[in-house]
Amino acid sequence: MNVNEPIDIANYDYVIVGAGFTGSVVARKMAEHNKKCLIIERRHHIAGNMFDEVDENGILVQRYGVHLFHTGSEDVWDVVKDFGDWRVRDNPSRVDFSSDPLTGVSRHNHPFKDSPVEPVAYPFNFSLIDTLWGGGGELKEALLKEFPGRDRVTISELYNSNNKDIIEFASILFELDFRPYTSKQWGIEPGLLDPSVINRVPILLNYGTELVKVKYQRIPKEGFTKVFERMLRHQNIDVMLNVDALLHLKIDFDNNAALWDGKPLPQNATILWTGAIDELAGYKFGKLPYRSLRFDWLTKNVESFQSGLCVAYPIAEGYTRIVEYKKLLSQYAPGVSSIAVEYPMQAEEGMEPYYPILIRDNKALYEKYRLMIDGIPQLVLAGRLADYKYYDMDAAIERALEIARRFYKKGASAV
Template identity: 35%
Template sequence: MKIDTVVVGSGFSGSVIANLLALRENRRVLVVEKSNHVGGNCYDYRDKNSIIIHKYGPHLFHTDYKDVVDFLEQFGEFEPYQHRVLGFIDGKYVPLPFNLNSIYELFSPALATKFEEKLLKNFEYGAKIPVLELLESDDEDLRFLAEFVYEKVFLNYTVKQWGVKPDEIDKSVTARVPIVVSRDDRYFHDRYQFVPKEGYTQIIQNMLNHPNIKLMLQTNYHDVCELKDDNFYLFGKKFDGKVIYTGGLDELFKYEFGELPYRSLNLVFQEKDVQYYQKASVVNYPNSYDFTRITEFKHIHPAHCNKSIILKEYPQEHKTDENIPYYPILVDENLKKYEKYREKVKSLKNLVVFGRLAEYRYFDMDDVIKRAFEIYESELM
């Protein structure tokens, strides 16, 4: 097959764009993926108990984009799923984001009623109020509530997640955690919320399953492509087609300006001899233990067995080639470094870059699928 487009990476970004080009434009696409599986961070598999496990942490699909939903439904079956998260706070498991139900769990009925009345007097039912806004309220009780949520829900979680000291956190910049004036315990409020019945890997395999797509696993971009004097070479021959790159720009340009820093996670899976281990898919532990949260996969994908698999997430430093880059550390110095890489991209007319790594941003799954649509329409049709 004569290749006319190279796609680097088989996460949602790479797989959606490869599918659109193969199916709609009849392009001959080579997808190279350095890992031994497709799907990137969304990769999942059935374990020996037949429980679907998300290898890189829990992935819940939620979106308001109807076109993204219509596109995905071509590749498999989806089941409705409404995500619920509990937080272990002062010895109790309370709904997160923090809402009126959480208030009633943690405070005496008289105090909870007072908070509820004051919130409803000042804000509409359903409003999501950043804790920072409440911290600046004229009302002493609302300030007390905001301080409580900041300390007990946000502060220590952030300290663990980013490996910083509490006094290094600037409240005025970071205190975006909301208090929700509602009794709706769902974590997301998007119009469409679901999970793929057989997991994300199957959806992505189906996207890539096209005669015009050739997939090479365990193959790094640098194994097959080379950039010399602003020209691409594929398998040693000059290549004039598009190279669509969804990996990190620092890796693409051989770390010329240094590494783009990330935070990583040590993911510890445990098998438990119980039907269910906890009451929700995810329980956050802001103030106890070294891990930030526990996920129980059976709540996400129901399974009939007497075992359950849980996942504890321990945030850690990212080290290139040792662990996975999860969350970009978006401080000025790193963004400036990223801009230098972006400048290099501009000078290469055949290169298109996008996705969570290439854009050095946190994107949800629906965002990268939408990005793939935009890139397809603006640069590749």
């Protein structure tokens, strides 16, 4: 079919734009509720940013960056658990303070050692103190005393301590890792960012390795795309790939209406939009800024390239981290390894928008869009791009469940 040809949506209850978790979970839930759903996705594949495939080296790789599923919610887990063979994550992340493996540069930028140190576990835990402070018994004791009963704290909490050793610890961590990582990742000084962004990363007061402390931390053995395939395999769901919904969907702001192929929507139809809100509104008030990523894919003829699945390199120029995919669920690929190097950059025309830049002006611009679009009958927005929020997968699923519940209850027009 020519993608510019009109698409007849008369037989669908829900037209869902985007086949990521938000769109796919709503489609599945409504399909199980006996509603007909059409998913329209402009990429050549389902699964949104979770898309993975086996590459030319026979290694399962995640094309939009490494994704590890975690949730503490039984409701969220119930949504996905039967669609995959979920395995416990087996390879913690690391930070290598001393080297840039792409240029071979090695130097130390830490105050206590006069030579490079071994990569440490990430999120940071007591092994960092062992490595850099040579044991650091007193510092560990001070931390446990300052934060009794806690197993994790944020860098802001360390800074707010009254203990000067803890404040110094915070400031060393900040200079070693948080500042270089944040400046590269976000392209702005850390102080300008919403503190919640930096505080997302805990510092563990033990030797644990869990970034989040929740019950389910899993990876689907056969990959996320297979999970999506199974989720979308339902008689009430149709999927169209390689179709940009904006060739069909227009907002008539003068009349507060959504139009499909130039006509009012069929009475029973609801559109769920999980793409970018500013794009849907024709960038009427300007572009909402995002950070994007360029992934450089390299094949290395080695058994192992680095110390872990995902290693951050604070001293490296331009890139933040490297993911070595054969270490995801210990894949068998003798003598060869596929790595993806992540270069953060501003999202320009034609690039995937990944991370909303949550600073005051951008949030205000988003609210302006939301005010304009909310209340258009038969049009519902949700998902990380439409809500301009950083959602982890579990949060995207929770948001989808919330939308599905509203759909069950009230019908389209009231949502």
